[in-house]
Amino acid sequence: MALYYDAARFLAPSEEQSGSLKSRVFGSKELRASPKQVYAIVAEASKWSPILAEVIDQSRLLQNERKLTPSLALLLVHDLLLSKSGIAAPATHPLRLAVTRHKARLSAELTKIRIKRGFGSIDGLRIHIAKVDVGETESDIPRTASSKQLQHPRWVRINTLKSTLEDQLQTTFAGFEMVDSLERILDGEPAGKILHVDKHVPDLIALAPGTDLSKTAAYRRGLIILQDKASCFPAYLLDAKPQDGTCLDACAAPGNKTTHIAAILKSQHQSRGKPRIWACERDKLRAGILTGMIDLAGCQDIITVKAGQDFLLLDPEQKPWNEVGSLLLDPSCSGSGIIGRNDIHAVTLPSTMENSHVPDKSRKRKRHVKTDTKFIADEAGEEKQELIQPGDGGDRLQERLKALSAFQLRLLLHAFRFPNARRISYSTCSIHAEENEHVVIAALRSSEAKQYGWHVLGRNEQIHGMKAWPFRGDIQVCQGRIVDGSPGAAQIAEACIRCRPRTEEGTQGFFVAAFVRNAQEATTHGLEPGFDQDVPQNIESSIGDFNHVEDDEEWNGLSDSDDQPALTKRSQQ
Numbered sequence: 001m002a003l004y005y006d007a008a009r010f011l012a013p014s015e016e017q018s019g020s021l022k023s024r025v026f027g028s029k030e031l032r033a034s035p036k037q038v039y040a041i042v043a044e045a046s047k048w049s050p051i052l053a054e055v056i057d058q059s060r061l062l063q064n065e066r067k068l069t070p071s072l073a074l075l076l077v078h079d080l081l082l083s084k085s086g087i088a089a090p091a092t093h094p095l096r097l098a099v100t101r102h103k104a105r106l107s108a109e110l111t112k113i114r115i116k117r118g119f120g121s122i123d124g125l126r127i128h129i130a131k132v133d134v135g136e137t138e139s140d141i142p143r144t145a146s147s148k149q150l151q152h153p154r155w156v157r158i159n160t161l162k163s164t165l166e167d168q169l170q171t172t173f174a175g176f177e178m179v180d181s182l183e184r185i186l187d188g189e190p191a192g193k194i195l196h197v198d199k200h201v202p203d204l205i206a207l208a209p210g211t212d213l214s215k216t217a218a219y220r221r222g223l224i225i226l227q228d229k230a231s232c233f234p235a236y237l238l239d240a241k242p243q244d245g246t247c248l249d250a251c252a253a254p255g256n257k258t259t260h261i262a263a264i265l266k267s268q269h270q271s272r273g274k275p276r277i278w279a280c281e282r283d284k285l286r287a288g289i290l291t292g293m294i295d296l297a298g299c300q301d302i303i304t305v306k307a308g309q310d311f312l313l314l315d316p317e318q319k320p321w322n323e324v325g326s327l328l329l330d331p332s333c334s335g336s337g338i339i340g341r342n343d344i345h346a347v348t349l350p351s352t353m354e355n356s357h358v359p360d361k362s363r364k365r366k367r368h369v370k371t372d373t374k375f376i377a378d379e380a381g382e383e384k385q386e387l388i389q390p391g392d393g394g395d396r397l398q399e400r401l402k403a404l405s406a407f408q409l410r411l412l413l414h415a416f417r418f419p420n421a422r423r424i425s426y427s428t429c430s431i432h433a434e435e436n437e438h439v440v441i442a443a444l445r446s447s448e449a450k451q452y453g454w455h456v457l458g459r460n461e462q463i464h465g466m467k468a469w470p471f472r473g474d475i476q477v478c479q480g481r482i483v484d485g486s487p488g489a490a491q492i493a494e495a496c497i498r499c500r501p502r503t504e505e506g507t508q509g510f511f512v513a514a515f516v517r518n519a520q521e522a523t524t525h526g527l528e529p530g531f532d533q534d535v536p537q538n539i540e541s542s543i544g545d546f547n548h549v550e551d552d553e554e555w556n557g558l559s560d561s562d563d564q565p566a567l568t569k570r571s572q573q
C-alpha cells in the first residue's frame with residue numbers, strides 16, 4: 001500500500017506546489033515506493049478522475065467504507081477497474097478488501113457512465129481520455145486580451161516576526177533583479193532571477209514560477225513563507241488591532257494565515273508573552289502540523305493552539321471566547337479556484353457527502369445533509385478541500401455546492417454570536433458564487449446579523465491595499481439575490497473581493513469579504529444589517545438547508561485529514 005499512500009500526496013493540485021509533477025515526484029526523498037510507479041499512477045488517475053469520482057459516488061463506496069479517503073479511493077478504484085495488473089497490494093490488506101468487495105457495483109457504474117457518454121467499449125473511452133484533459137474546460141479559464149496563457153508566479157511572504165523585507169532583499173534575494181511590473185514575472189523565464197515587490201500586500205514578493213527556495217536558509221529557518229498572494233488577503237483585510245482583544249482563527253491548520261495574523265499584530269506592538277491568538281483545529285494530527293508551523297514562524301508567544309477543538313462547539317459566552325474581538329474564517333470549500341500549474345491534470349475527487357448520489361430509499365426519514373469534507377495539506381501548508389472543478393457535471397456540482405455553502409454559512413453565523421467580536425473575515429479558494437456572494441448575503445439577512453449588529457465592511461472602510469484591489473464581487477449575482485438594481489446589491493458587491501485565476505494578476509481564484517459590528521445597530525431599528533433602508537426586505541435565500549439544521553445533531557466537522565500518511569511524514573513549513 002506504500003504506492004497508494006505516496007501517490008495520494010501528489011494527487012490533487014494545491015496553492016503552493018512548485019515545479020512539474022515529474023520533478024516533485026522524482027525529487028522527493030520521502031517516497032517508499034518507486035518514483036516511476038508513483039508518477040505513473042498519479043498522472044493516469046488524475047486524467048480519469050472526473051469519471052472515477054462519479055463511479056465512486058454512485059456506488060456509495062466512501063459511505064460504506066469509512067476507512068477510505070477520497071484520494072485513496074480514487075487511486076485504488078483506478079487500478080481495480082483500469083489497470084491490467086490490478087491493485088498493487090496484498091490480497092488480504094484491509095484497504096484493498098474495502099474496494100474489491102464492491103467490484104461488481106463499481107464495474108456496473110463504470111459501464112453505465114461509458115454508455116451514457118456514447119462509447120461502445122472501454123477502449124473507446126480510453127482513447128477519448130488520452131486525447132482530452134477532462135478535468136478542465138477552456139471556457140472556464142479567464143483569458144487576457146491577447147488570450148495568452150500566463151504563468152503563475154511563486155509568491156513569497158516575508159515573515160516579519162523573524163526578518164524584514166529589506167534584510168531578505170539584501171541576503172536571500174541579493175542576486176535577483178527587481179522589476180516594477182508583475183508582467184515581467186509572468187512573461188519571463190520560468191527560473192529567471194527576477195523579483196517584484198507586491199503593491200497590495202506588504203512584505204510580499206513575486207518570483208519566477210520555477211524558483212526553488214526549499215534549500216535556502218531563509219526557508220528552512222522560517223524567515224520566508226511560501227504563500228499565494230490571494231491567500232494573504234484574509235489576514236490583511238481582517239486588519240486585527242491589539243485593542244480589539246484576542247483573535248481567533250476558526251479553521252487554522254496548517255497555519256499560513258494564522259502566522260500572518262501574528263505578524264500583523266506584532267507589527268502593531270502587540271503585547272508579548274500573553275497569547276493573543278487562538279487557533280482552533282479539530283483534527284489532532286493536523287493540529288500537530290499547525291504547531292510546527294507556528295514554531296517555525298516564531299510566534300509561540302502569540303498563538304495558542306486548541307488541538308482537537310471544533311469551532312462550532314465553542315460557547316461564545318464563556319471565557320476565553322467572550323474576549324475574542326476578531327475572527328478569521330477560512331472554511332472548507334470546493335477548491336475550484338486552485339490552479340494546477342504543472343503537468344498533472346485537474347483532479348476531481350469523489351464526494352464524502354451522505355447525499356452524494358440518489359437518496360437511499362430505504363431511509364424512513366429524510367435527514368439534513370451531513371458533510372465530512374476532507375482537507376489535503378499541500379507543499380506550502382495550505383489546506384485544500386474536496387476539490388470540485390469547473391468541469392464537474394451540473395447536478396453533481398450544484399448538490400455539492402449546496403451542502404458546502406450550508407456549512408460555510410453555519411460557521412459564519414456562529415462567528416456572529418461572539419459577543420465582543422468586532423471584525424470577521426470570510427474567505428474561500430472558490431470561484432463559485434454559491435460559496436461566496438450567496439453566503440455573504442444570506443449571512444447579512446440572518447437573525448444573527450440583526451441581533452448582534454453585523455454588516456459587511458464597505459470598500460471605503462477597507463485597509464488601503466484591499467481598497468485598491470480592482471476586482472470586486474459579482475454585481476449581477478448580488479442583484480439576483482436581493483432585488484434587481486438596488487443600491488444595496490451594488491454596495492455589497494463592491495465590498496466583496498475576488499481574485500481571478502490564470503490572469504495578469506498572478507493569483508489563484510479566491511474570494512474574501514469582511515464583516516464589522518456596530519453593537520448599537522439593528523434589532524431595534526427594524527433593518528437587516530448590511531442593506532440600505534430602501535432595499536425591500538423580501539429577499540430570498542436558498543443557501544442549503546441552514547435554517548433546518550437540528551441543534552442536537554452532531555456536526556461532522558471540516559478538518560478530517562485526507563491522507564494521513566502524507567501528513568505524518570511531511571514537515572510543516
